[in-house]
Amino acid sequence: MISIIQVYGVMLLKSMGNTLLLCVLSLLFAMVIGLIIALFNVGKNRVLNFIGTLFVDAVRGVPLIVLAYFVYFGVPQAAKMLNVSGFRLSALTAGIIALSMNCGAYMAEIIRAGIESVDKGQMEASRSLGLSYGKSMRLIIIPQAIRTMIPSIINQFIITLKDTSILSVIGFPELVNTAKNVAGNTFMNLQVWAIVGIMYMVVIITLSKVAKRVERRLKRGQQ
Amino acid sequence: MDSSKKKVQVKNLKKNFGKLEVLKDISIDISEGEVVVLLGPSGSGKSTFLRCVNQLETVTAGSIIVDGIDVTDKHTDINKVRENIGMVFQHFNLFPHMTVLKNITLAPVELKKLTQEQAQKKGMELLARVGLADKADTYPNQLSGGQKQRVAIARALAMNPDIMLFDEPTSALDPEMVGEVLEVMRELALGGMTMAVVTHEIGFAREVANRIVFMDGGYIVEQGTPEEILKNPKQARTIDFLNKVL
Numbered sequence: 010m011i012s013i014i015q016v017y018g019v020m021l022l023k024s025m026g027n028t029l030l031l032c033v034l035s036l037l038f039a040m041v042i043g044l045i046i047a048l049f050n051v052g053k054n055r056v057l058n059f060i061g062t063l064f065v066d067a068v069r070g071v072p073l074i075v076l077a078y079f080v081y082f083g084v085p086q087a088a089k090m091l092n093v094s095g096f097r098l099s100a101l102t103a104g105i106i107a108l109s110m111n112c113g114a115y116m117a118e119i120i121r122a123g124i125e126s127v128d129k130g131q132m133e134a135s136r137s138l139g140l141s142y143g144k145s146m147r148l149i150i151i152p153q154a155i156r157t158m159i160p161s162i163i164n165q166f167i168i169t170l171k172d173t174s175i176l177s178v179i180g181f182p183e184l185v186n187t188a189k190n191v192a193g194n195t196f197m198n199l200q201v202w203a204i205v206g207i208m209y210m211v212v213i214i215t216l217s218k219v220a221k222r223v224e225r226r227l228k229r230g231q232q
Numbered sequence: 233m234d235s236s237k238k239k240v241q242v243k244n245l246k247k248n249f250g251k252l253e254v255l256k257d258i259s260i261d262i263s264e265g266e267v268v269v270l271l272g273p274s275g276s277g278k279s280t281f282l283r284c285v286n287q288l289e290t291v292t293a294g295s296i297i298v299d300g301i302d303v304t305d306k307h308t309d310i311n312k313v314r315e316n317i318g319m320v321f322q323h324f325n326l327f328p329h330m331t332v333l334k335n336i337t338l339a340p341v342e343l344k345k346l347t348q349e350q351a352q353k354k355g356m357e358l359l360a361r362v363g364l365a366d367k368a369d370t371y372p373n374q375l376s377g378g379q380k381q382r383v384a385i386a387r388a389l390a391m392n393p394d395i396m397l398f399d400e401p402t403s404a405l406d407p408e409m410v411g412e413v414l415e416v417m418r419e420l421a422l423g424g425m426t427m428a429v430v431t432h433e434i435g436f437a438r439e440v441a442n443r444i445v446f447m448d449g450g451y452i453v454e455q456g457t458p459e460e461i462l463k464n465p466k467q468a469r470t471i472d473f474l475n476k477v478l
């Protein structure tokens with residue numbers, strides 16, 4: 010075990026960095042996608058409702074691994090068929106697209122539920138003062154919705170962090186992909202996967218501890 | 233003040249929720265400075281009527297003209313009209329994530345009616361007026377029901393409305409807190425505010441209202457001065473209702 014850490018430690022840490030990069034970028038895009046789709050779904054516009062529902066149903070209805078294959082292998086092929094020359098998709102880009110779509114769909118549902126959990130009277134009071142729908146959402150509804158959404162969002166963050174491992178299948182050198190190579194080279198499966206497991210655990214437990222603290226602070230600020 | 237000037241003109245208002253007809257045919261005018269109290273059994277459409285006036289409910293048919301503007305017209309900028317119509321709700325609907333003062337200053341500042349400083353000054357004046365100047369920096373969940381409702385009234389007044397709508401403002405309050413809210417409303421009425429009030433407080437209606445409108449089953453059954461309606465009701469349904477509540 011010590012020897013693996015000595016020889017492959019830096020490599021594994023670097024790929025953990027790749028995992029985190031993939032995760033953080035995907036989460037950022039997922040938040041934006043989630044907010045937009047959630048706003049599509051809570052509004053009264055039928056066309057936007059339809060688009061929002063379609064997106065959530067489609068993305069949630071497909072396993073992430075299929076979505077990843079589709080984006081990484083399928084989309085460039087489509088580009089070729091349409092004679093778009095020079096279209097290239099790196100494993101990182103494809104991974105971020107697939108993961109942000111996947112996470113975005115779940116995020117949309119979390120945000121929608123959060124918005125709907127705010128008492129209807131809040132929107133009515135805000136509108137009765139003459140504030141527009143958009144301003145009411147931004148100033149009154151969303152700030153209150155965030156409070157109830159935080160535990161679910163943290164949960165989704167953790168799921169997305171772990172889901173980055175699925176993207177090893179398209180060859181992006183994140184932690185699992187690298188570990189596979191290390192295990193293949195050394196035949197020390199027990200040690201390698203134990204180390205990788207612990208690495209994930211450390212990051213995730215740290216993340217949830219930080220999140221708990223943020224959650225507590227937000228609650229305090231509102232009392 | 234020209235007492236004959238019409239602030240609100242409602243003609244043949246109908247409102248359906250799906251197949252349920254809540255308002256069947258309502259026509260009523262409210263003059264400037266008039267205090268109209270709407271009485272009636274629950275489900276008679278009083279609250280729905282009030283919510284139609286500022287378009288929290290869209291109407292099924294008929295017209296509502298507020299200060300010469302048809303609020304049911306799709307081309308009307310309803311946000312602009314609402315700036316002139318304050319509303320007070322049964323469940324207060326204060327913004328829980330903001331201090332009392334911020335609740336009051338939010339709308340005038342956001343809608344560029346006042347600067348931050350002007351709004352705070354005005355907010356403090358309004359809080360003093362409802363007897364809560366010392367609560368400016370607290371959050372709504374630290375207030376009693378009666379205090380919350382007084383803040384809600386101050387919040388509505390911060391926009392300098394011409395008309396105030398009260399939707400059962402004391403129904404969610406403990407009995408000992410009803411008086412303090414009615415007192416604020418009474419002062420507002422004395423100050424000449426045009427008011428439409430849905431309430432079950434007959435005493436308030438008797439003392440403060442210029443006119444009582446009795447509604448039942450989606451229609452206005454009877455209306456008149458408090459004297460006429462409370463002492464000499466003519467319609468059987470009004471008599472029946474008053475027998476139950478008095």
